Amino acid sequence: MSTKPYKRKQYWNEPQMGWYERIYLPEILRGLAITGGVFARNMFKWMTGRKGALTTYYPEETRWDYAAGNRGKHVLTRRPDGSPQCIACNMCATVCPAKVIEIEAGFDPADTAHPKFPVRFEIDYSRCVFCGLCVEACPEDAIRMAKEVPNLPADDRWNMWLGKAELLEWQPQSDVAKPYPPAPAGAPKKDRA
């Protein structure tokens, strides 16, 4: 074992405290003045009806740099007559890594162009990973993702399923892929309170 005495390493920017810093009290007062000044400034802003904080109230407000291509809630697109563009091919349900999409297909012989349609189209948002593979897989551009997130805090996981009606009628504020077609005149309106 070496008996060399321990020599403390000297750094090039070793902090140098003069007597003024060593009294400690003036420096404390300076610190208190800084924090107190920030407090006074922010408090004045709050009391004059402005926001004295950098925080964004998240669900109510979004930041200016909120990603325009954010993958949020799903939207089922419609044909001009209001019926869903989905042909119930199950490709989205197949590709879904979290297996959250459930589709029950129906048959409509009157509609010769696309006789297959979804009777049920449900997404379990408690398990969805928002990967966007369903949008990629869809051959009909029937499913898209808007940038708004499904604001679905619920006390039961069964309340976190969204069905066909909600996915069809939810009007997002924006859709990055294409402008969302306006709802046709005869489309059923559901009141989402």
Next chain:
Amino acid sequence: MIADLIIALVFIGYAISVLMGFGTILTWVERKQAAVMADRIGANRAYIRIPFTQVKLVWWGLFHGMADGLKMLLKEDFKPRTYDSFAFAVAPWVVFTPVLLVFAVVPFGGTITPAALWAPLAGIFGDRSWPMQITTLDAGLLVVFAFSGITIIGAMLAGWSSSNKFSLLGALRAGSQMISYELVLGLTVLGLILIYGTLDLNAMVRHQSGTVLGFLPAWGIVYQPFAAVLFMTAAIAENKRIPFDLPEAESELIAGYFTEYSAMKMGLFMFAEFIEIAIIGALFTTLFLGGYNLPYMSDAGFAFPGGAALAMPHGAAVVTQLVVFLAKVFVVCSFQILVRWTLPRFRYDQVLTFAWKFMLPLAIVNLVATAVIVWAVQA
């Protein structure tokens, strides 16, 4: 006799509600003030919904304190398998009760004459008057130190009986730190006792309602600015708050001596800390900031330095004194919270070095200087 009883009960009720109120409000003030100081918003989501309506009262997050209290009451009260479960159960109360008892000798207003407030009260109270203070003791300050000394036993008990090394280390730190700073606290106050010549807190406040040099209010902070700084520092250390929160240093000791406590027992430790903030505020107000009086004010009214005087009716004086006391205490509490969110934590050896090698000599120098000056003035 019955009048004394009624007055005592009213004062005790007032004191307890003030302390509990301060304890509850300060949890909110601490959060919000810290948030505003750090450009944040702070807790603002808890609300109370008025039944059968959709009206949600948020009130700037004031209800977060209630939510916390409810949570603590409903949580599992986990008991560790310890060799001394009695001490474990009793420790939070040993911390909590003395903190409340300290307020018994602190005057929260001048004298009150019930008959002068409302004439029909003369039937019960006669024309007697009472100082607004739970007990008027000649040894007021000594009682304060005696009771706040008991808190140390509670912290040590909690640490000992938890059967946990972190708790024990925290308790050892708490014990050595609190005893060291208790000494400093006592020595700083001795200077004031020399000047005022009394230990009775109410007499001290009456002494402070005059003026010095013709215009300055004769507050303790004017006589003893140095002692005021030392007292504040030692009091924060005594309360184990940042920058002196070594007994509870999270990064080293989890929560220190109350690591093993859960639910409302842990809540009691926290609550005692917040009430102690208010107690320190009340003591600092009483000793250094003129107590319940505004500058130039006494029980009779204002006597301004120019010779002008303003008499106040008894009711107005009583209400002013109560409100002024609460306001001053609140300002001092807010200052303590400002300190807590500004300064970083000491290292443990620094805390004790600071107490014994820096604060104690300064306190003694201050005491000697005061004694010499008081002797010179009186001679």
